[in-house]
Amino acid sequence: MAEGAGVRRAGMAPSHEATPPWRGVIERYREFLPVGEETPVITLLEGNTPLLPARRLAEKLGCDNPIWLKLEGLNPTGSFKDRGMTVAVSKAVEAGSQAVICASTGNTAASAAAYAARAGLEAVVVIPKGKTALGKLTQAMIHGARVLQVEGSFDDALRIVKDLSARHPMTLVNSLNPFRLEGQKTAAFEICEALGDQAPDLHFIPVGNAGNITAYWKGYREFHSCGRSTSLPKMRGFQAEGAAPIVRGKVVEEPETVASAIRIGNPASWQEAVMAAEESGGFIDMVSDEEIIAAYSLLAASEGTFGEPASAASVAGLAKDVRLGRLPKGATVVCTITGHGLKDPDTGLRAAAKPASLPAHLEAIEQHLGLRGSSGG
Numbered sequence: 597m598a599e600g601a602g603v604r605r606a607g608m609a610p611s612h613e614a615t616p617p618w619r620g621v622i623e624r625y626r627e628f629l630p631v632g633e634e635t636p637v638i639t640l641l642e643g644n645t646p647l648l649p650a651r652r653l654a655e656k657l658g659c660d661n662p663i664w665l666k667l668e669g670l671n672p673t674g675s676f677k678d679r680g681m682t683v684a685v686s687k688a689v690e691a692g693s694q695a696v697i698c699a700s701t702g703n704t705a706a707s708a709a710a711y712a713a714r715a716g717l718e719a720v721v722v723i724p725k726g727k728t729a730l731g732k733l734t735q736a737m738i739h740g741a742r743v744l745q746v747e748g749s750f751d752d753a754l755r756i757v758k759d760l761s762a763r764h765p766m767t768l769v770n771s772l773n774p775f776r777l778e779g780q781k782t783a784a785f786e787i788c789e790a791l792g793d794q795a796p797d798l799h800f801i802p803v804g805n806a807g808n809i810t811a812y813w814k815g816y817r818e819f820h821s822c823g824r825s826t827s828l829p830k831m832r833g834f835q836a837e838g839a840a841p842i843v844r845g846k847v848v849e850e851p852e853t854v855a856s857a858i859r860i861g862n863p864a865s866w867q868e869a870v871m872a873a874e875e876s877g878g879f880i881d882m883v884s885d886e887e888i889i890a891a892y893s894l895l896a897a898s899e900g901t902f903g904e905p906a907s908a909a910s911v912a913g914l915a916k917d918v919r920l921g922r923l924p925k926g927a928t929v930v931c932t933i934t935g936h937g938l939k940d941p942d943t944g945l946r947a948a949a950k951p952a953s954l955p956a957h958l959e960a961i962e963q964h965l966g967l968r969g970s971s972g973g
C-alpha cells in the first residue's frame with residue numbers, strides 16, 4: 597500500500613512542527629496592536645530577544661535575587677527602538693506617507709533610517725551635533741537618511757521636528773507618535789511569557805525621553821488585564837544625574853551625561869512616566885556617570901553582555917537599590933539592556949584596559965603573561 601500524505605515513515609523525525617518561524621512583533625502580537633488586515637507590515641523581524649539569567653552579576657552585586665537581562669541590543673538595528681519603529685513605519689506606509697522624520701540621540705535615528713529604507717520611504721533625522729555615538733551616526737548615514745546635526749540638544753531637535761512635521765507632509769516617528777509605544781510594549785509581553793505567564797516583581801529601566809517606561813507599563817497592564825499574565829511589576833526607572841528632570845522636578849536646560857542616549861532635559865512622556873512609576877508602586881531615581889560606567893563595565897565583564905552606557909543605567913539603579921537596602925529579598929528582577937554596546941565604541945575604549953603592544957615573539961608574550969617558558973626537550 598502506498599504511503600498516504602501525512603503518514604510519517606517510521607524513524608523520520610517531525611520537522612519544523614513545534615516552532616513556526618519568527619515573523620516580527622506585529623505578526624506575533626497582532627491582536628494587541630493597532631493594525632488591520634490592510635496594514636502593510638514593514639518588519640526586519642525585530643523582537644523575540646533573549647531574557648538572560650544573570651547569576652554572576654547578582655553575586656557581584658551582593659544579592660541572591662533572580663536577575664534577568666532583557667537584551668534589546670539584539671534587535672535588528674541594535675536597540676529596542678525597532679519594536680516601535682515597525683509599527684510606526686507600517687502605519688505611515690498605510691496612511692500613504694512618503695517620508696518620516698525624527699529627532700534623536702541616535703538610536704531612534706538608526707532605527708527610523710533602517711525601517712524607512714526597508715519601506716522605500718525618505719527619512720530625515722535631526723541629532724545633536726557632536727553628541728551622537730559613532731555607531732548610531734554611521735547607521736543613520738549608511739541607511740540613506742538625510743542626517744542633520746544641529747548645534748543644540750536633543751530637546752532643541754525635538755522642538756524643531758515637531759514644528760516641521762506640522763508644516764510639511766512628513767510623519768513624525770518620535771515616541772509622540774502613539775504607534776511607537778504600542779510596538780515597544782511588546783517587550784513586556786515577551787518577558788511575561790518567558791517568566792511563565794507572570795511579570796517580574798521589579799522592572800529596572802533607563803529613562804530618557806520617558807517613552808519606554810511608559811510602553812512597558814502599558815504592556816504589563818494589558819497582558820495582566822486580559823489574563824495572559826498573573827501579576828504586575830513595580831517599575832523602577834533611572835535617569836542620569838546630569839539629565840534628571842523628572843527626579844529634580846524641573847526641566848534641565850543643559851543636560852550632560854556619558855550616557856548620550858538619555859541626555860535629555862525635557863522628556864516628551866514625562867507625566868506618563870511618573871504615572872507608570874506611581875501606579876505600579878515603583879519610582880524614578882537617578883544614578884551618577886561613575887555609577888553608570890561601573891555598571892557598564894561590570895555587566896560586560898561578569899556576564900559577557902555589552903550594553904551601551906545608557907542601558908547600564910538600569911543595572912546601576914539595581915546596584916544602588918542593593919546598596920541602599922531597597923531590594924526586597926527574593927524579588928524577581930528584570931533589567932532592560934536597551935541598546936548594544938558596539939554602538940558607542942568610544943566610551944567602551946575609554947572604560948576598558950588598553951591592549952598591550954608586544955613584539956611578535958613567543959618569549960615576549962610568555963613573559964608578559966607571566967608564564968614560564970617550556971625548557972623544551
Ligand code: F0G
Pocket residue numbers: 675677699700701702703704705771802803804805806807808809857858904906907934935
Ligand atoms: N536606552 C537607550 C539605548 C536609548 O537609546 C534611549 C532613548 C533610552 C534608553 C531611553 O528611552 O527615551 O524611551 O526613555 N533614546 C532616544 C533616541 C531618545 O533618540 O534614540 P526613553
